[in-house]
Amino acid sequence: MIKIRGLTFRRGERVIFDQLDLDIQRGSVTGIMGPSGSGKTTLLKLMTGQLQPNAGLIEVDGENIQHLKKKDLFQLRQRMGMLFQSGALLTDLTVFENVAYPLREHVKLSPSLLRKLVLLKLEAVGLRGARDLMPHELSGGMARRVALARAIALDPMMLLYDEPFTGQDPISMGVLVTLIRQLNDDAGLTSILVSHDVRETASIADALYLIYGGKVIAHGTPAEIAADQSAQVRQFMDGRPDGPLHFHYPAPALADDLRAGGSS
Numbered sequence: 594m595i596k597i598r599g600l601t602f603r604r605g606e607r608v609i610f611d612q613l614d615l616d617i618q619r620g621s622v623t624g625i626m627g628p629s630g631s632g633k634t635t636l637l638k639l640m641t642g643q644l645q646p647n648a649g650l651i652e653v654d655g656e657n658i659q660h661l662k663k664k665d666l667f668q669l670r671q672r673m674g675m676l677f678q679s680g681a682l683l684t685d686l687t688v689f690e691n692v693a694y695p696l697r698e699h700v701k702l703s704p705s706l707l708r709k710l711v712l713l714k715l716e717a718v719g720l721r722g723a724r725d726l727m728p729h730e731l732s733g734g735m736a737r738r739v740a741l742a743r744a745i746a747l748d749p750m751m752l753l754y755d756e757p758f759t760g761q762d763p764i765s766m767g768v769l770v771t772l773i774r775q776l777n778d779d780a781g782l783t784s785i786l787v788s789h790d791v792r793e794t795a796s797i798a799d800a801l802y803l804i805y806g807g808k809v810i811a812h813g814t815p816a817e818i819a820a821d822q823s824a825q826v827r828q829f830m831d832g833r834p835d836g837p838l839h840f841h842y843p844a845p846a847l848a849d850d851l852r853a854g855g856s857s
């Protein structure tokens with residue numbers, strides 16, 4: 594579904610990706626993991642054409658997205674449902690209307706068909722009974738599930754999740770984990786899951802990519818990654834504070850920085 598070759602992306606002087614290769618298989622759930630700042634969100638933005646690479650190829654469903662016209666890119670993006678952590682619901686609309694929103698925006702449906710579709714999407718996330726609630730009446734986990742129903746409203750071919758588990762209690766986290774796998778399989782989707790939550794992500798992923806320093810430092814099935822004994826992989830997977838991975842944003846030597854003048 595996605596093929597990335599030789600991806601290089603810079604932010605000013607900083608190299609975020611350096612000749613990165615990555616493949617997402619159709620129908621799979623793929624977890625993309627890496628320390629904070631390693632570029633996971635940036636990678637999702639590159640995959641959806643919100644950012645342009647400096648070099649390399651990004652193919653989505655057989656299309657080189659750098660060569661797509663604006664209109665075609667927009668259409669492709671509509672088939673890529675996105676669930677960002679900040680993807681807040683519209684606070685003055687009910688749960689039903691939040692899910693109906695993309696349908697009303699993009700397709701012409703009779704009121705009865707629209708109602709059926711919205712109820713089916715809400716049923717898929719277990720919240721058909723919550724249709725008349727307002728967003729402020731929902732728990733955090735429920736709100737995320739409504740956002741998920743909204744993300745699948747237009748029947749995307751793919752779902753991209755950015756940190757879907759952040760701030761969830763263990764039960765709603767478990768519900769979300771199961772739901773992501775279930776939706777992927779029931780609706781024949783391809784799912785990409787960016788997450789720090791190693792255990793949850795590994796529990797539902799078919800494949801895992803670990804990125805660090807602009808490159809893929811490991812990829813494989815969760816079992817293969819679990820068996821990988823390299824120090825980098827173990828440090829990240831086991832959450833060890835010390836090891837070869839550095840968590841500092843690049844900076845001059847501390848002593849030089851403290852000596853230097855300036856206002857920041």
Ligand SMILES: Nc1ncnc2c1ncn2[C@@H]1O[C@H](COP(=O)(O)OP(=O)(O)OP(=O)(O)O)[C@@H](O)[C@H]1O
Pocket residue numbers: 604609627628629630631632633634635636
């Ligand atoms: N708009 C921007 N302008 C300049 N630099 C940016 C911008 N957005 C992100 N960056 C930088 O790009 C790098 C990668 O950021 P990104 O958000 O992709 O990381 P991440 O792996 O998703 O991090 P986290 O897990 O903390 O969310 C970071 O060093 C960040 O400072």
